[in-house]
Amino acid sequence: MHARSGTLVAMRALVTGSRGFVGTHLVAHLNACADDVIEVDRVIGSPPIEDAGAIAELIAETKPDAVYHLAGQSDVAASWSDPMGTFLVNADGTLNVVRACIDAGVERLLAVTSSDIYGMVSPDELPITEHAPLRPVNPYAASKAAAEMVCIQGFLGHGLGVIRARAFNHLGPGQSERFLAPALAARIARNELSRTSVVPVGNLSARRDFTDVRDVVRAYRLLVIDGEPGEAYNVCSGRDVAVSEIAKILLDLAKFPMSLEQDDRLFRPVDLPVQRGDNAKLRATTGWAPEIELTDTLTDTLEDARNAQTSQTGDSHD
Numbered sequence: 001m002h003a004r005s006g007t008l009v010a011m012r013a014l015v016t017g018s019r020g021f022v023g024t025h026l027v028a029h030l031n032a033c034a035d036d037v038i039e040v041d042r043v044i045g046s047p048p049i050e051d052a053g054a055i056a057e058l059i060a061e062t063k064p065d066a067v068y069h070l071a072g073q074s075d076v077a078a079s080w081s082d083p084m085g086t087f088l089v090n091a092d093g094t095l096n097v098v099r100a101c102i103d104a105g106v107e108r109l110l111a112v113t114s115s116d117i118y119g120m121v122s123p124d125e126l127p128i129t130e131h132a133p134l135r136p137v138n139p140y141a142a143s144k145a146a147a148e149m150v151c152i153q154g155f156l157g158h159g160l161g162v163i164r165a166r167a168f169n170h171l172g173p174g175q176s177e178r179f180l181a182p183a184l185a186a187r188i189a190r191n192e193l194s195r196t197s198v199v200p201v202g203n204l205s206a207r208r209d210f211t212d213v214r215d216v217v218r219a220y221r222l223l224v225i226d227g228e229p230g231e232a233y234n235v236c237s238g239r240d241v242a243v244s245e246i247a248k249i250l251l252d253l254a255k256f257p258m259s260l261e262q263d264d265r266l267f268r269p270v271d272l273p274v275q276r277g278d279n280a281k282l283r284a285t286t287g288w289a290p291e292i293e294l295t296d297t298l299t300d301t302l303e304d305a306r307n308a309q310t311s312q313t314g315d316s317h318d
Contacts, residue, residue, distance in 0.1 A: 011224075014038040014064035016049060016097065017071030021175045022112070022167075026068060026217040033221065038062050040071070049093035056100040066108040066224045069097045072144075075178050076116070079140035090143035091150065098154040098162065108161045108224050111151045115168040115209070115236065115275055116141035126240075127278035130166070130232045137272070148232070155230040163227035165220060168236035168277045171297045172213035173304035180243060181210075181298060184250050185305035192255050193309055199251070200263040204244040207274040209236045212292035222286035236277030237290050249298050 013030050017023045018039035030037045040046040040058065047054030049071045059067065072090045073079065079086040094111060101109045118128050119135030136142040154160040175182040180202075187199045219235045227233060251258050282288055 010034040010036070011065040012036040012038070012063070013066045013068060013224075014040060014059065014062055015068045015070060016040045017069075019043040020070060020074075021172075022170070022213055022217065023070045024174055025172065025213045026070065026220060029214070029217045029221060038064060049096060050088055052096040052099065055096045056103060059097075059100040059106065060104045063104065064106060066110065067097065067101055067106055068220060068224070069094060069109060069111045072112075072147075073140070074114075076138050076140045077178070079138055079143065083139035083143075086139050087143045087146065090140070091146035094147035095150045098150055098160065101162070102154060102158045102160050106161075108163065108227075108229075109151075109154075110163050110165055110220055110224050110227070111147065112165045112167055112220070113144040113148050113232075114141065115166050115234070115277060116272075117145040117148065117166065118275070120272060121275070123274075126274065127238060127276045128234065129278045130234055130281055152230070161229040163223050163229060164232040165223055166232055166234050166277075167216060168209040168211065168234065168275060170211050170213045170216045170235075171294075171301060173300045175213070175301070180208075181246055181250070181301055182305060184247055185298070185302045186308070188250055188254050188258060188302060189305040189309040191258055192306070195256075197256070197258045198261050199247075199258050201243075201247060201260050202263065204247065204260070204262065205242065206272065207240040207242045207276070209238070209240050209275050209277045210246070210294060210297075211235065211237045211290055212294075212297040215288075215290045215292055219282060219286065219288045222288050223282070226286045228285065231281075233282045233285065234277040234279050235282060236279050238277060238279045240274055240276035241294065246294075246298065249295055250302060253299060253302050 013035045018027050019041040073086045117134045118132050119137045134145045136145050151162045155162050171181045177183045177186045
């Protein structure tokens with residue numbers, strides 16, 4: 001499957017959540033690496049991740065060298081309204097994948113969790129390392145922390161070659177408007193068509209660690225190749241950026257001047273003031289480094305939003 005000399009050998013890879021935002025980019029990257037990709041997603045008629053028997057049968061029949069487990073409920077707001085459903089997908093779903101991989105003898109499982117599991121951190125705890133305590137503050141984060149416990153048990157109890165990827169915020173074309181940057185980009189794109197200038201925003205003071213999704217999926221494959229089973233790795237840029245800076249870059253890319261207007265309805269019930277990860281472990285293990293600049297990522301995000309708007313209206317944004 002792989003060679004730890006640095007040679008990236010093609011492998012048979014199964015991807016859950018393959019038609020989601022990250023999954024789409026991961027499948028494209030794996031295909032570019034000449035991997036044999038098996039897609040699993042409800043959109044293409046695959047069984048739901050909550051169906052333990054069907055998932056076990058699928059993994060046993062396809063015999064992948066590696067499984068990338070991306071499928072999940074990733075909407076923090078939705079987790080407040082349906083915490084049980086969020087746990088069913090994120091925690092129980094991960095358990096189903098872990099058990100299926102153990103039974104099928106899968107060599108590597110990359111389980112993607114979230115930096116949200118770290119929760120509130122004080123300034124002296126930044127940057128956040130993999131040794132930081134888990135203090136989830138919302139049901140989504142708690143479900144991902146539970147998923148991590150399932151993975152640890154799979155490694156300790158069964159010797160499963162599972163690697164946990166703790167993804168910090170990632171951006172790029174194709175991301176849902178439920179998330180900050182694409183939501184802002186979509187509002188700007190709509191304003192460009194309607195010739196309006198006010199862009200509603202939520203909390204501008206929050207600071208996050210953003211990485212381009214195309215850099216993120218490179219990290220995922222490198223972790224499957226070189227990651228240490230049983231270990232967790234932060235996937236992040238190593239620097240924090242204020243939401244206000246994201247908004248400023250997007251406004252600077254707009255076709256005419258626009259202004260921001262704070263809307264209390266866009267604030268989360270509980271929001272983390274700052275997150276900045278330490279990616280030293282990932283870098284040392286795989287040699288990975290982010291390559292795509294934030295401005296380039298946001299340029300692509302806004303262009304994607306413009307294309308989505310014009311496809312709905314039939315108008316040109318030139």
